[in-house]
Amino acid sequence: MTEAEPFTYHGGRVDPGEARNFRYTVTETYLGDPVRMPVTVVNGTEPGPTAVLTAAAHGDELNGVEVVREVAHEWDLADLAGTLVCLPVLNVPGFIAQQRYLPIYDRDLNRSFPGDPDSTSAKRLAHSIFRNFIAPCDFGIDFHTSTRGRSNVIHVRADMADDAVARIAMAFATNVVIDGEGPSGSLRREASDAGVPTIAVEMGEAHRFQRNFIDAALEGITSVLAEFGMLGAESVHWPGWRTVVAGSSEKTWLRADAGGIVDLRVDRGDVVHEGETIATIADPFKDRTTRMTAPFTGLLLGVLENPVVYPGNPLCHLVHLDEGTRRVIEREEG
DSSP states (O other): OOOOOEEEEETTOOOOTTTTEEEEEEEEOOOSSSSEEEEEEOOOOOEEEEEEEEESSSSSOOHHHHHHHHHHHHHHHTEEEEEEEEESSSSSHHHHOOSSBBTTTTGGGSTTTTTTTTSSHHHHHHHHHHHIITTTEEEEEEEEOTTTTEEEEOOOOOOTTSSHHHHHHHHHOSSEEOOOOOTTTTTHHHHHHOOOOOOEEEEOOTTTTOOOHHHHHHHHHHHHHHHTSSSSTTTOOOEEEEEEEESSSGEEEEEEEEEEEOOOOOOOOOOEEEOEEEEEEOOOHHHSSEEOOOOOSSEEEEEEEEEOTTTEEEEEEEEOOOOOHHHHHHHHHH
């Protein structure tokens, strides 16, 4: 029988049966002071996969921070088979400044992986994280929210052509999976290309904790760990219905055709029908109004939270639904 093995990183190790909380230096400030990333590694006494949970690659995306913290510090992991590597705040400078990007370098950390030790500051930081805490793992789940001023329903983004990635995506058990390999430099794409199949989970909005999304994500992690035999006899969850959105023709951001103040008539998670009014946009006097309608029948994955727009600003993210899935959703809601 295979024995449990230590988890090693540059400068340390966590042996089977051990849990460690520590801060790992990933870069330095202008003054030469260390920038340290919080890390929790829980290594079970029984052999199993090594999973990495990551959040706040964008420093203002906070829901995932609480998800990863709760797994690391509130779950009973005494019977864990394998290892959990928990990284609740990847972008420490951005988190401190409550900004999406690295504020010192003005770079997107989630376009800098797997990094490069001889390149830009952002890529050096990404390299330190990737080499020590991503590459040694067997699979990963990376948590995000929508950007400022927008909000998403919880959904998975995954390269469904990769069987190992698809296994995680399906086990996480959200209603919606957006199929695609992800942008170059993103954690999920670069980790998957390096042999660590990884999904991204999008949920809610930036700058806040939203308990309903946090709880749903914790259920998703429980389901994935059950799929890989890491925690007890918990079963893999079935979300009731699921749609896998494949290809740009089946997903679209509906964008404003005029500038003004938005009256959004629908909410994230709603089913809207082709031709249905989604929003109206009016000037301050309400004497010039533009009506925005659904170009096809679909599910609203994300919506605008800030009710003022310029022409071309996104209003909502609409994904295609087939007739059977639509009927299932409407029956559950009815």
